[in-house]
Amino acid sequence: MNFKSKYLKPFxxxxxxxxxxxxxxxxxxxxxxxxxxxxxxxxIDDLENEKEYYKNEIDKDKKAIKELSTEEGIEKLAREKYYMKKENEDIYIIEYEDSLKNQKKDE
Incomplete structure (x- = not known):
């Protein structure tokens, strides 16, 4: 009984x-x-991380816009992404075996 009363006394x-x-x-x-x-x-921590992510994305987009603001940048994008060409030239697309494997994994 003494043991319990010793700990219960403050309460x-x-x-x-x-x-x-x-x-x-x-x-x-x-x-x-x-x-x-x-x-x-x-x-708040999650939102700050998301804010940093979007700041980085904005920086990437600004860089892409700057590159596309020149005639050479537009031509480079058209040739690489959309496979466009000038009237008197031919385009050859070379695909390596390992790049084909990577495309299958992405699908």
């Missing part, structure tokens, strides 16, 4: 009971609880 104090209840309320049940803040901080 017989009214101030400690009220303080303990207040701490539990603030950590778990309040609208500004620790759990809520933890979730919001996680959301």
């Amino acid at each position: 017989k104090n009214l101030y400690i009971l009220i303080f303990s209840g207040f701490v539990v309320w603030m950590l778990f049940f309040d609208t500004n609880s620790w759990l809520t803040h933890r979730g919001l901080n996680s959301d």
